[in-house]
Amino acid sequence: MTMNEGHEWKPQQEGLQQIIQLLKESQSIDNAVQKNVQKKLEELNKYPDFNNYLIFVLTKLSTQDEATRSLSGLILKNNAKAFFEKFPDYCKEFIKNECLTCIGDQSQLIRATIGILITTIVTKSGLHTWPQLLPTLCQFMDSDNYSNCEGAFGALQKICEDSHEQLDSDPSRPLDVLIPKFLKYFRHSNAKIRYFKILSKASTKHFFCCPQDLMQLLVSINLSHSKTKP
Numbered sequence: 001m002t003m004n005e006g007h008e009w010k011p012q013q014e015g016l017q018q019i020i021q022l023l024k025e026s027q028s029i030d031n032a033v034q035k036n037v038q039k040k041l042e043e044l045n046k047y048p049d050f051n052n053y054l055i056f057v058l059t060k061l062s063t064q065d066e067a068t069r070s071l072s073g074l075i076l077k078n079n080a081k082a083f084f085e086k087f088p089d090y091c092k093e094f095i096k097n098e099c100l101t102c103i104g105d106q107s108q109l110i111r112a113t114i115g116i117l118i119t120t121i122v123t124k125s126g127l128h129t130w131p132q133l134l135p136t137l138c139q140f141m142d143s144d145n146y147s148n149c150e151g152a153f154g155a156l157q158k159i160c161e162d163s164h165e166q167l168d169s170d171p172s173r174p175l176d177v178l179i180p181k182f183l184k185y186f187r188h189s190n191a192k193i194r195y196f197k198i199l200s201k202a203s204t205k206h207f208f209c210c211p212q213d214l215m216q217l218l219v220s221i222n223l224s225h226s227k228t229k230p
Contacts, residue, residue, distance in 0.1 A: 104148030
């Protein structure tokens with residue numbers, strides 16, 4: 001597997017097929033097969049491009065089964081958690097771009113896996129290293145496409161859970177943008193979106209530490225409820 005740098009990264013088909021086969025083998029319950037898979041994964045981790053292949057399988061190979069695609073993302077998540085700071089810059093950027101491009105995948109499992117990967121990257125490298133993340137997720141939150149909206153909410157909920165201190169201390173004050181959006185969607189017509197809103201809101205220290213925001217929330221819910229009464 002040779003390195004393939006640059007903005008137009010593309011996988012080599014032979015290497016891609018080998019990785020797909022390895023991902024399928026990794027789902028075997030045979031201990032001998034699992035041991036062999038683990039050995040191959042350790043070898044592949046020596047190549048920076050391996051992580052690009054993993055994100056490619058997760059986000060681009062819609063013809064593959066969801067379990068294989070999701071597993072590819074979870075392996076990448078583990079790699080990112082272990083040594084994301086050592087990824088070459090072109091790998092980091094490719095992975096981030098793919099996450100944002102495919103956060104609205106048609107598969108709920110794939111959306112959730114991408115959300116897990118996003119929050120892992122934020123935890124490892126900080127929000128400041130991914131300035132386009134929150135604006136893009138906020139844009140998707142306003143989308144009429146359910147998959148985009150739900151994918152963005154799911155990712156934000158995970159970020160609020162895992163990186164609430166970053167959100168509260170970031171000089172750019174992302175909560176000043178996020179909290180009004182959270183308030184806006186408490187009366188969303190889709191129950192799952194309302195659920196994500198509650199989780200996202202409850203996951204920020206800011207919510208519990210700012211009585212003013214709590215009052216604003218209660219007033220907003222009350223007004224929305226009044227407007228919907230016959």
